[in-house]
Amino acid sequence: MGIAIRSRGLRIHDLVSKSAMCLFYGVAGAGKTNILLTLTRDLCREDGPCLYISTEETLHYEKVGKQAENYANTLFAEVHELDKLLELFLQLSYMDFRILVVDSINSLYRAVAYEESSLAKFTFSLGFLRSMSVQKGFKVLASAQVRAGEDDVEASGMSLLEYYFDTVFQVGFERDKRFVKLVKPKYKVPLVNYFEINEKGAVWV
Template structure:
């Protein structure tokens, strides 16, 4: 089985999924988790990593450039730009694609006409690309409070349709995080208990 996160339980879920989504509040560790996975995959296979929020991850990548030897990093700050990148990605034929975060632009343009269709089209096109290249789509998502007062990913109805594996990340103290599998395509795998990890300078450290 491919090594993704360093947690065998979570890696089982990822192995059986085409599309993987991590969501949680700001500073929950979504980017750190994506970069951890990218560090395992992008030294071996062609990857594209798209940021729609910030470029702080470049500092982390610069510390271990060999891990991301086959990765192309880029940014998109509006839907039109993200769509152009998505079309270009299709031509590049990467095995793995990372979008951090996939719904930040949706949050900014949610009330604009066509925003739902744009998010759906971009996501479906990315899925076609990675599936054609026997890879996976990894993404993070920002959150909002639902009408019931619960924390959920913005645009969750759309994301739930396109993502096989959906994982929430909760903050439990300064560095401690709790990860929960919300949705999995694998019914035969026992539902995971809460998985806990810490955010460190070197990345993700899992609690036994």
């Protein structure tokens, strides 16, 4: 077993900066939203404009409000239906955002997975984002929910998510510590960073 690389978040920030589509998945409460907010703050402060879409009412507006100057280049939106999310994605072709953040990208799909057209809509939305990322050069950051009650930590629609996202991280707990582990691309030596959450967001330790 290789020794995990622990670099206080520097390597993760570097990978995210170089990635066209970057995904964080994990259990509820692991810190996915805080990581996305922190990355949005750091990346969009100078490289805006950015669009942050919340689909599950987990956005911490109090943290955004306390650092309003750091999110001046970010537009926040809430979407609660899969069709509305897809409609908003389609409108991106007429917008000029540098970074799109979706928290979480599979929650609305999970809610209607039983519907016949839901898988097609979810697949189309991921493919469209990938195409737009290539054509317009914007970055996509997203989180993904994990199925409740599963022994293995896996997000709903994970096979599709892994196909379309070029960088994938797992977020979770290890001995009461929060961690971020690189899942894709794979390295011989695992990349694992630990972090804490405070009033400003995720802080690497």
